[in-house]
Amino acid sequence: MTLTFGKPSITIRRLGVITSIYMMLGFILLCGLLHPSTIYSxxxxxxxxxxxxxxxxxxxxxxxxxxxxxxxxxxxxxxxxxxxxxxxxxxxxxxxxxxxxxxxxxxxxxxxxxxxxxxxxxxxxxxxxxxxxxxxxxxxxxxxxxxxxxxxxxxxxxxxxxxxxxxxxxxxxxxxxxxxxxxxxxxxxxxxxxxxxxxxxxxxxxxxxxxxxxxxxxxxxxxxxxxxxxxxxxxxxxxxxxxxxxxxxxxxxxxxxxxxxxxxxxxxxxxxxxxxxxxxxxxxxxxxxxxxxxxxxxxxxxxxxLKLPKGAILSAKTEVYRGGDFGRKNKDNVFGYRIPSLLKTEKGTLLAGADERIEQACDWGNIGMVIRRSEDDGVTWGKRETIVNLRNNPRVPLVTSGDYSGSPINMDMALVQDTSSKTKRIFSIYDMFPEGRGVISIANTPEKEYTQIGGQSYLNLYNNEKKSKVFTIRDKGIVYNFKGKKTDYHVITETTKSDHSNLGDIYKGKQLLGNIYFTKHKTSPFRLAKSSYVWMSYSDDDGRTWSSPRDITASLRRRGMKFLGIGPGKGIVLKWGPHAGRIIIPAYSTNWKSHLRGSQSSRLIYSDDHGKTWHTGKAVNDNRVLSNGEKIHSLTMDNKKEQNTESVPVQLKNGDIKLFMRNLTGNLEVATSKDGGETWQNHVKRYKEVHDAYVQLSAIRFEHDKKEYILLVNANGPGKKRQDGYARLAQVNRNGSFKWLYHHHIQDGSFAYNSVQQLNNDQFGVLYEHREKHQNSFTLNYKVFNWSFLSQNTEKQGTLWEKMAANWHVLFKFYL
Incomplete structure (x- = not known):
């Protein structure tokens, strides 16, 4: 009886499974017939x-x-x-x-x-x-x-x-x-x-x-x-x-x-x-x-x-920097653009900064720092201006083993305006690397970048690859030998050339020998250390013209740093607290022990004298105690999971700095500083309701109806996929934490680095990386949305049906 009972029981279960399958297929068929195409066909x-x-x-x-x-x-x-x-x-x-x-x-x-x-x-x-x-x-x-x-x-x-x-x-x-x-x-x-x-x-x-x-x-x-x-x-x-x-x-x-x-x-x-x-x-x-x-x-x-609520605005995208198509360059001989930086000046001008990546999309090659201006909140844009583009090494083929490594590099710009000064000076801070492949070409063993003499830091020069005696560049670009004596060599350290491309050119008398930024096939007897550098340019005319770049690395580097670079996008000027007026720029660093593998750490650089001198704050990971009791430090750590890299700071009205950090947890992480970015609280807050696709993100703080809010823009994944841009609204609680209210989709498809700004009391603009399938990486696009868009639910029509009937879309969508 047990066996006899078991057989029909199995049969019944099988029939139940078959019935369920047919019911499921019928349901999917219904989903296909009610596909979102039907809804908004x-x-x-x-x-x-x-x-x-x-x-x-x-x-x-x-x-x-x-x-x-x-x-x-x-x-x-x-x-x-x-x-x-x-x-x-x-x-x-x-x-x-x-x-x-x-x-x-x-x-x-x-x-x-x-x-x-x-x-x-x-x-x-x-x-x-x-x-x-x-x-x-x-x-x-x-x-x-x-x-x-x-x-x-x-x-x-x-x-x-x-x-x-x-x-x-x-x-x-x-x-x-x-x-x-x-x-x-x-x-x-x-x-x-x-x-x-x-x-x-x-x-x-x-x-x-x-x-x-x-x-x-x-x-x-x-x-x-x-x-x-x-x-x-x-x-x-x-x-x-x-x-x-x-x-x-x-x-x-x-x-x-x-x-x-x-x-x-x-x-x-x-x-x-x-x-x-x-x-x-x-x-x-x-x-x-x-x-x-x-x-x-x-x-x-x-x-x-999107079915937008009444009064909500989400504009079509405007191509501010148009890259090439199908792997070929655009009409300006540029492959693509990356790393957007958006700034609204006190005069109401929008400045859009970018990496102009002439040969390829990677983080090396012929890259220039460029800017465009808009005086109507992004409706129209002025011509492209070059802040700096260092010249290529003429003795190195443009394509060397397919890696385009024959150029010194500038990249990863952050813009900020010193609103507390009389000049309202605008700063562009960015990375510099000598010829090579950027951060990948940093020397395997430390090479000292500067020599301290009489309280001054002078850039070192090396005259061969091994055990070189160190020369230095001093006042007016004159080269001194290792004994401290003047030589017949001098280097261009400041230039009036519009693109500043001749920086680093070295002469003996009036004879051009080469360039100190060239590291391969060089004709110059000297090169600088194979390291990373931080440069600064400024504008005193609302972004129309830019100064000759200035190297500010010497005051920023710390012993034990292998790489120090800028977290691109935008800096801020502190408004509240004892450090009001301080200029803040996001940065991050690595150590010699684990470098990019396990030591990337977010930090800030800052200036308290309107950009004359610059300092480095401690990293978020400095002396940080993890939940398991382990204590880490940015200069010695080897911990992949606890890395935090590019970031964006905002200051709350209570004076706290909140640092939104790219990280590897899959969720948003935010660090808190209560002393103007010099040090960080041990606890790093993780917001599981906000996805982090391990790509740069942007954020601003603003007020509406006397309430304090955060606007965050980032890619939504899934996983680490840089796609589907979202604008996210959070209300700031009394204790400085965030209550996330709405998450709004603003761009389909690829979506990577971005920079967001408040245009006025009601509208916001975002400059972001995006590419259609035929486009190179990337074209930088600009969109505008308003408070009504941020602060209400936006219903994405057909989302449920898309998920349920994705595999049946082709079969059923034609029968509408």
Whole structure:
């Protein structure tokens, strides 16, 4: 009986499991049908209609009929709603981003356009005779207008067009252009003879590819011109694997999906897509892929669609520093930008500082310190100015073993304004390394950087690699030998050259010998110690011009430090307490025992005399007693987990300094100083409700309605992934601790270093690292949000469904 009872019991349990599985599948199916695409499909689909006109009476698609008809009407309504002073066509998002405007429609819809746009519509006949130069002269903001007219010619001929921006590295090109050399087509197509659809699958893979331009219609896609030139003439498109990515890397395409296996689609599912070309008028200014992508949201809905409360503002991003694309440099010959630093000056000017990483994204190579100014809270930005960019070693190939190590380096800027002084001087403090790979190229054994003589510190020079006798650079750059005697050598230690690139040049008499910052293939008889240095530049004219850099390392270094560097972003000036007026800059250091492996420790450097002299405070880890009773010190520790690195300080109204630190615990850690940053309380507070992705973060303290708050901006992970930027609001409790109130998503995708500032009583601005898939690391973007955004819940539409139906997205999202 026991055995007999057991068997049916097992069967029942199995049936229960099977039933549960079917119920789960049914639930997931329901989730797919109720995918977030359903929730906000109208909003997303309206974007795609900016590029696709639906008007083919011979085709039917029951799934799309009613929705797409509504979309066409929606576009026309949006055109009619344009403000009278913005007759530019379709407004891109609520921020009125005018980088790119697209207008579409037949003759009827054209009649509804505002007069300036109507006058720009041309036919195939008069387009050939149109004077585009005259037409462009009438455009706002010096835009270039390209007209793709409605025509009686074949669709393939209508779509054989190119839209490109003057001076831009990006073009709009449809797949038909590639057929001249590669017969098989790619992208969205419809075989009109057989009434079959060619649907992208996987990584833009396709099946049943038709190579006849007479029977296929295409939808325009975005590419990079260089990629087109290099790939489509040299690589063939294999119909077997159908992988477009092997032909054109980084292509933006409607319908690009990642699926694990091929999915069968019904034959008439896409018949309502692009059957007839209409007139397109495109105004293009600095066209970039983000603009293009905004029109392809129908299939890219994983951008977080936020439902903002009334009065809340979260702006579209503005590219302040635009890097290159697809591993190539931008029009200014720059690979990318990193390490943002944002400062609001007392005159109301925004200063945006950055690393201009000319050759690559890593922490070495040809890197300059650059700045841009905005006098309208980031709406527009002035030209890029260089604070310093040291010259490359001409005797070292630019690419040495692929590591670009032939340059001295400046990097990791922090900006601060001395608001307590009469001059309101603005300081830029940053790292300096001699030629090499930055912190990786610091000597394995200590090399003394300075010699103390009569209370003065002089920079040491070495004349060979081993057991060198030490020379010194003294007043006016004159080199003294190891006996303290003058030599015929002198070094440029101060310069009026705009980019200060000749600093370190060494002469014998009037003959240039080389540069003391060169460590390899050098022609100079001298080099400085292979160490890290801290430099300072200043501006007395609101960031317009900058002084020659000054080395302040000698007063900051402590015996036992291997590396000392700046925690980039922004410093502060203390307002309360006995040290009011003190200038504070975040920094961190390592020791010789474990270096980057286990000794990184946050600390502050500070000045009490308006930047004339600088001092180093103790590290957070100095004499810190851990929960297990172990006592550590920054100069001797080897403890990976207890490291804290780049940081940002704020001062509370009670006088305390709170230091928000990058760390390895996975959560936010905050240290407290009660003496102006000279020492730290033993307890480091860990906030488990705030994720730390082990990347630099930024924070400010502010007041609203007589209450004290903290605004923190950082990447949200998961884990150590630098993605999904969040702005987090905390209220300061009476005891100085924080109560975290809201965590708001502000940027999808990559999100790394950032710098945040309060613009006024209601608004905040953040400058941050971000890249789209085609972009190099990184482009520095700027966004604005307000108090209403921070202080209320923002509902991310569809988040629950995205999590529950992620693997079913491709299967079900089309059936809306």
């Amino acid at each position: 109208e909003e997303i689909k309206s974007d795609i209609n900016s590029f696709i006109s639906i008007d083919d009476e011979k085709t039917t698609a029951p799934i799309f009929d009613s929705t797409l008809d509504k979309l066409t009407n929606s576009i026309e309504e949006r055109q009619l709603e344009l403000d009278s002073d913005t007759s530019d066509g379709l407004i891109v998002d609520d921020q009125k981003d005018k980088d790119m405007v697209v207008v579409l429609g037949d003759s009827d819809s054209q009649e509804k356009l505002s007069p300036p746009l109507k006058s720009e519509i041309a036919t195939e006949e008069n387009r050939k005779q149109a004077n585009l130069a005259e037409l462009n002269a009438t455009q706002p903001n010096n835009r270039t207008t390209y007209i793709i007219p409605e025509s009686s010619h074949s669709i393939a001929e209508q779509q054989r067009f190119l839209i490109e921006s003057k001076g831009s590295s990006v073009a709009l090109l449809n797949s038909d252009e590639f057929r001249k050399t590669a017969r098989e087509d790619r992208g969205f197509e419809r075989d009109k003879l057989r009434s079959l659809d060619i649907i992208p699958k996987g990584d833009l893979s396709t099946s049943n590819v038709i190579g006849n331009t007479d029977i296929a219609s295409q939808i325009s896609l975005g590419f990079k011109k260089n990629a087109i030139q290099e790939h489509h003439l040299t690589k063939t498109f294999s119909q077997k694997d159908g992988k477009l990515s092997s032909v054109i890397e980084g292509m933006l395409a409607i319908g690009k999906e990642k699926v694990e296996k091929e999915i069968k689609y019904s034959g008439n599912l896409w018949q309502k897509l692009k059957a007839k070309a209409h007139c397109l008028v495109c105004c293009v200014d600095n066209l970039n892929f983000e603009d293009i992508k905004s029109y392809f949201q129908y299939y890219c809905h994983l951008n977080h669609q």
